[in-house]
Amino acid sequence: MDLNLRKAILENVTDNDKSQLEATIVDAIQSGEEKMLPGLGVLFELIWQQSSQTEQQEMLDALEQGVKQAH
Known part of the structure; x- marks a missing residue:
């Protein structure tokens, strides 16, 4: 991703x-x-x-479940 785009966002x-922030996320989805x-x-x-690493693992677990459910 272009760093200018990241900066603008x-x-x-x-x-x-x-x-x-919640409204932005919900609206985008x-x-x-x-x-x-x-x-x-x-x-x-x-x-x-x-x-934290624990929180990252929890996000990965949730993502994995979401990917499985999307199919």
Whole structure:
């Protein structure tokens, strides 16, 4: 991903509180638009970087289950 895109996405959410961040995530998922995927990816990157190894393992477990259920 282009670093300018990452920077733009981060600048768009820098001052958002929890409820605004949640609304952004929910809206992106519900819209199902491909153009929202880079933003979700940047947000996930932040979550991943701020998480402990235990939390990362929990996310991987949830992701694995989600992938299995999607098929």
